[in-house]
Amino acid sequence: MSKRSLVLLMFKKIILAAIIIFILIGPQLVLADQPTITLTEIMSNPEGADTNREWIEIYNYGNEPVVISGGQASTSWRFKDSGSHLLNLGTSTITLAPGALAILASNDQTFLAEHQNFNGAVIDTTMSLTNSGGEVSLSNNNGQSWFEVVSYATTTEGYSWEKITPTADNQNSNWRQSLVASGSPGQLSPPAPANEVVVVNQASSTPGQEVIVVESATTSDSVAPPPAATTTQAAEVNNQEVVAVQIVSQSGGGSVPAAPAEQKIVISDLLPNPTGADEKGEFIELYNPNLMAIDLDGWKLQDQSPAMFTIEETKVSSTIIGPISYW
Numbered sequence: 177m178s179k180r181s182l183v184l185l186m187f188k189k190i191i192l193a194a195i196i197i198f199i200l201i202g203p204q205l206v207l208a209d210q211p212t213i214t215l216t217e218i219m220s221n222p223e224g225a226d227t228n229r230e231w232i233e234i235y236n237y238g239n240e241p242v243v244i245s246g247g248q249a250s251t252s253w254r255f256k257d258s259g260s261h262l263l264n265l266g267t268s269t270i271t272l273a274p275g276a277l278a279i280l281a282s283n284d285q286t287f288l289a290e291h292q293n294f295n296g297a298v299i300d301t302t303m304s305l306t307n308s309g310g311e312v313s314l315s316n317n318n319g320q321s322w323f324e325v326v327s328y329a330t331t332t333e334g335y336s337w338e339k340i341t342p343t344a345d346n347q348n349s350n351w352r353q354s355l356v357a358s359g360s361p362g363q364l365s366p367p368a369p370a371n372e373v374v375v376v377n378q379a380s381s382t383p384g385q386e387v388i389v390v391e392s393a394t395t396s397d398s399v400a401p402p403p404a405a406t407t408t409q410a411a412e413v414n415n416q417e418v419v420a421v422q423i424v425s426q427s428g429g430g431s432v433p434a435a436p437a438e439q440k441i442v443i444s445d446l447l448p449n450p451t452g453a454d455e456k457g458e459f460i461e462l463y464n465p466n467l468m469a470i471d472l473d474g475w476k477l478q479d480q481s482p483a484m485f486t487i488e489e490t491k492v493s494s495t496i497i498g499p500i501s502y503w
Contacts, residue, residue, distance in 0.1 A: 211316055212238025213272070215326045215346075216339045218312065219359050220305035223334030228283035229290070230305045232312065233361050236272040244270045244278075244299070245316075254315040255280055256322060261302040270297050279361055287361075294362045301434050309331075326351075334358060341500055364465070364500055441470060444502065464497040471496055472503065 206390050217233035220226075232255075236242050246265025255261045263280070272278055277296050281287035282303035288294070305312070309329045313322040326346050328337040336359030337351055343349045354360060442463045450457030460477070464470055473495040477485040489495050497503040 186336045209316075210323045212240070213242055213314065213324060214339070214342055215279070215312065215314070215324055216342050216364060217325070217336050217354070217359055217361065218305070218328045218338075219336040219361075220328060221307040221331050221333050221335070223358070226305075226307070230303045231279050231281040231361065232303070233277055233279055234272075234314075234497055235277050235342050235364065236274055239274050241274065242272045244272060248318060248319055250320075250357055251316065251319045254319045255301045255303070255314065256313045256319075257302070257304055257310060258306075259302070260315075260319045264300040270299065272297065277364070290358075291361050296362055329353075333417050336360070340359070343500075375408045408480075441472075441497070462497060462503045464499060464501050464503070469496050469498050 209365070213234050214237055215232060216235045216254070219231045220231075222229040244265070245265065246263050246269065247267045248262065253263050255263060264284075270278065277300045279287060279294065279296065280301050281298055282301070284298045284300035287298055305328075307330060309327070311325060311327050313325040315322050321449070327348065328351070329348070331337055331353045334357050336354040338354045338359065339346075340350050340352055342364055442465060443460060444463035445459075445461035447457065447459050472487045473489055475487045477487070487495055
C-alpha cells in the first residue's frame with residue numbers, strides 16, 4: 177500500500193471516529209447549553225383587539241440565574257412564532273433569578289398599563305399569535321437553534337393558554353385554558369376563582385345539587401398548614417347540571433403559623449357518578465397552586481351524608497400535597 181493510500185485510510189478513520197463521537201455525545205452537549213427557561217402562559221386571544229396586547233410568560237425553573245441578552249450577537253435571544261424576532265433590549269441584558277417570572281410582550285407599555293400589579297421583567301418584542309392556535313419557541317443563540325417549543329390551542333376570547341405543571345413537559349395534556357379571565361401573569365397555574373363557574377370535564381356527573389365540605393384540623397408538622405380561608409366553587413357540567421363545592425379551612429396550630437389567606441387548596445376535579453358501580457369509581461382531586469407544600473393530615477371530607485372522611489397517614493400513602501401539584 178502506498179504512502180498516499182495510508183494517509184487517505186487514516187483520514188477516513190478519523191472522520192468516522194468524529195462522526196461516532198458526535199452521535200454519542202453531541203445531543204448531550206446541546207442539552208447542557210439549554211437554559212432552564214420554560215413557557216408557562218400564552219395570551220394569544222385577549223378580549224377585544226389583539227394588537228399590542230398579546231404576551232407570553234416565561235419561568236426560570238432552575239437553581240441558577242439565567243441571563244437573557246438582546247442585540248444580534250451569537251448569544252442573543254430570539255422569540256419565534258410565524259417569524260423570528262429580536263428581543264427589544266438593545267445591547268442590554270436581563271437576569272432572571274431562580275423561580276422568577278418574566279413577560280415577553282408585543283408592547284411592553286400596553287402590558288404594564290393593563291397589568292399594573294405585575295412587578296417582574298417585561299421584555300418588548302414583535303409578536304403575532306393566531307387565535308386558532310400555533311407554535312412558539314425560544315432561542316439563545318441568535319436563532320441558530322430553538323428550544324422550549326410549545327404548541328398552543330385556541331381559547332375563549334380573553335382567556336390564556338397556561339401550563340399546569342411548570343416543571344413537566346410541554347405535552348398538550350399539561351396545558352389548559354386559564355381558569356380566570358385575562359390570564360394570570362406573575363402567577364404559576366393559579367386556582368379556580370372563588371364563587372365563579374368553571375367547567376369540569378366529566379360528562380357522567382350527577383344532576384342536581386351536591387355539597388362537599390373539606391375542613392382542616394390543627395397541624396404542627398414542618399410543612400405549611402392549610403390556609404385560613406373559605407372558598408365556594410360551582411362546577412358547570414354539560415352546561416346544565418351544577419355541583420356546589422365548598423372548601424373550609426381553619427387556622428393551623430402548633431409551632432407553624434397559618435398560611436396566608438390568599439393561598440388555597442382547590443378541588444380541581446370530581447366524579448360523583450362513574451360508569452358502573454359508584455363504590456370504587458368516585459373520586460375527588462385536590463390541587464395545591466402554592467409554591468410550598470401543604471400537609472393534609474387531619475383534613476376532613478363530607479358530602480350530603482352525615483359520614484365524614486378524615487385524611488390520615490394510616491389511610492393514604494402520603495398526606496403531603498407538593499407545590500403546584502395534584503393529590
